[in-house]
Amino acid sequence: MSTATLTEAPVPTLSLADRLNAVLQNQGERTLGLLDRCDSCSQHAQAEFTFLLPQNDGTVTESEIMLCGFHTRAHVAAIMERNPVGVWIEPSILWKIKGVEVPKQEHAKSGDGLTDA
Structure with a gap:
């Protein structure tokens, strides 16, 4: 064993929650519409992950994965380990992690609830 191996400081890794908090703080406005669907099922897409894929001819292509809330929660750890270049996630689907x-959702309406007053 060399001394370089013993003296190197371990590279700090962020937890999944820390990485997701950073994504939520830096993501822009919602980019998905009602016609966007999960690539695994037919539910509305609530997350989009963009990856750069190298091709055989030496070029790089962007590829996107859209997932519903269920499939996002099921696979978010594995997806984030692969370092996507673009991430947009509906914040409300991550409450179980x-x-x-x-962010707290505001459901209170003004007025009597029957009219716009």
Whole structure:
């Protein structure tokens, strides 16, 4: 064993919750519409991940994966390990993941609820 191996400091890795919190803080406005569908099922897409894929001819192509809330929660750890170049996630679907700071949803309406007053 060399001394270089012993003296190198371990590279700090962010937890999944920390990475997701960073994504939620830096993502822009919603980019998905009602016609966008999950690539695994027919539900509305609530997350989009963009990857750069190298081709055989030496070029690089962008590829996107759209997932519903269920499939996002099921696969978000594996997807984030692959370092996507673009991520947009509906914040409300991440409430089950421990440590993720999901903004509180406001459901209160003004007025009597029957009219626009």
